[in-house]
Amino acid sequence: MNAAIHHIEYYLPTGTLTSEALTVEFPDWSVAKIEEKVGIKTRHVAADSECSSDLAVAAARKVFDSGAAKPSDIDFLLLCTQSPDYFLPTTACLVQDRLGLSKQCGALDFNLGCSGYVYGLGLAKGLIETGQASNVLLVTAETYTKFIHKSDRGVRTIFGDAAAATLLGVGIDDTARLGPFVYGTDGSGADNLIVRAGGMRLRQAPPESILDASLHMDGPEIFAFTMSQIPGCVRTLLTRTGMAIGDYDLFVFHQANRHMLEHLRKGLRIPEDKFYIAMEHCGNTVSATIPIALKHAQMEGRLWVGARVMLVGFGVGYSWGAVSIIWSGSLDKAVEVSQSMQISTQSSGPVMGAAPTREQVGIIDGGSLQ
Numbered sequence: 001m002n003a004a005i006h007h008i009e010y011y012l013p014t015g016t017l018t019s020e021a022l023t024v025e026f027p028d029w030s031v032a033k034i035e036e037k038v039g040i041k042t043r044h045v046a047a048d049s050e051c052s053s054d055l056a057v058a059a060a061r062k063v064f065d066s067g068a069a070k071p072s073d074i075d076f077l078l079l080c081t082q083s084p085d086y087f088l089p090t091t092a093c094l095v096q097d098r099l100g101l102s103k104q105c106g107a108l109d110f111n112l113g114c115s116g117y118v119y120g121l122g123l124a125k126g127l128i129e130t131g132q133a134s135n136v137l138l139v140t141a142e143t144y145t146k147f148i149h150k151s152d153r154g155v156r157t158i159f160g161d162a163a164a165a166t167l168l169g170v171g172i173d174d175t176a177r178l179g180p181f182v183y184g185t186d187g188s189g190a191d192n193l194i195v196r197a198g199g200m201r202l203r204q205a206p207p208e209s210i211l212d213a214s215l216h217m218d219g220p221e222i223f224a225f226t227m228s229q230i231p232g233c234v235r236t237l238l239t240r241t242g243m244a245i246g247d248y249d250l251f252v253f254h255q256a257n258r259h260m261l262e263h264l265r266k267g268l269r270i271p272e273d274k275f276y277i278a279m280e281h282c283g284n285t286v287s288a289t290i291p292i293a294l295k296h297a298q299m300e301g302r303l304w305v306g307a308r309v310m311l312v313g314f315g316v317g318y319s320w321g322a323v324s325i326i327w328s329g330s331l332d333k334a335v336e337v338s339q340s341m342q343i344s345t346q347s348s349g350p351v352m353g354a355a356p357t358r359e360q361v362g363i364i365d366g367g368s369l370q
Contacts, residue, residue, distance in 0.1 A: 039258025114315025116287030160283030
C-alpha cells in the first residue's frame with residue numbers, strides 16, 4: 001500500500017501588492033530591479049480580518065468542489081501554519097468544523113515554514129501506509145504579511161499570503177511512490193528568521209524594540225545556510241534513491257526567490273528545463289510554494305503519470321527536507337484531459353482534474369511563468 005498525491009488546489013486572497021506599488025513607496029528601487037532579483041511581480045495580501053483558517057477553508061473547498069473528494073471522505077486533517085488564528089485552540093480544529101469534516105476525523109496543526117510541505121507529506125505517508133487514515137487532507141496556510149513591518153522593503157518584496165490543499169490517499173496502482181525522504185534541522189540559525197514577540201518568551205514587544213513584533217530576516221545568513229545545506233540534502237536523496245540528476249523529470253524547490261533558486265540550480269547542475277519556477281504571480285508563500293508550483297506544473301503539462309519528481313523545502317528554523325515522488329495524478333478519471341488542462345483566470349487559483357500521461361502531454365518546452 002503506497003501513499004500518493006491525488007489532487008492539489010490553492011487559494012490566494014484578493015488583495016495584492018505589486019512591484020509597481022512598492023516602487024512608489026521606495027522610489028530608489030525600480031520595478032526591473034525588484035523583479036530581476038526576486039522574480040516576483042505580484043504578492044497577494046490577506047485582509048485585516050482574513051486569517052490562515054479562512055485561506056485554508058477556501059483552498060480545501062476547492063478540492064471538494066473539484067469532485068476529487070467529499071468532506072465525509074477525509075479522516076485526517078494536517079494543517080501547516082506559523083500564523084495560526086489563536087495560540088489555542090488548534091486552528092485545524094476550527095477548519096474541521098467549518099468544512100464539515102467528520103467528528104471521527106483526526107486534526108492537528110504543525111508549526112513549520114518553508115520546509116513544511118515536505119514534512120507534511122511525510123506525516124501523511126505515515127498515516128496512510130500504517131492504516132491510520134485512508135484520505136488525508138494536507139493544508140498549508142500562511143498570512144506572513146501580518147508579521148511584516150511596512151518599512152522593511154527587503155521582506156515586503158518577497159512574501160505573499162496563500163493556502164494550498166493537497167489530497168493524499170492510497171495510490172491507484174503500484175507505480176505511485178512517495179519517498180524516500182531526507183530531513184534536516186539546525187536550530188542554531190533561529191535568530192536569522194524570527195518573530196521575537198508574541199510567544200511565551202516575549203509576550204509583547206517593548207516600545208523601544210517595536211520591531212521585535214515584526215518578521216526579522218537576515219538575508220545573507222539565510223542565503224549562506226541554503227547554499228551550505230541544500231546541495232548536500234539533494235545529493236543525499238539521490239544516493240538513497242540510487243538515481244542521478246538526469247533520472248528526474250522535474251525539480252520543484254521551495255520558491256524562495258529567483259536569485260537563490262538560480263544559484264542552487266547552477267550549483268547542482270540541474271538543467272533549466274527541468275527546474276520549475278512559479279512565483280511571479282504570488283510571491284514566496286512559505287509552506288504553500290511547492291504545492292502551488294506543482295499545480296502550475298501539472299497545468300502546463302510538466303507532470304504526467306509516472307513522472308519522477310524531486311521536492312525540496314528549506315528555510316526558517318533552520319529546517320529542510322526533500323522527497324522523491326513518482327507522480328500519480330488525480331483519481332478523478334471522469335474529467336477529460338482537455339478539460340483538465342484549462343487554466344482558470346480567477347485570482348484564487350486554477351482548477352484541474354486528472355494528470356495527463358506522458359503520451360498525452362507530448363513534448364512541451366518551458367515551465368516557468370514568465
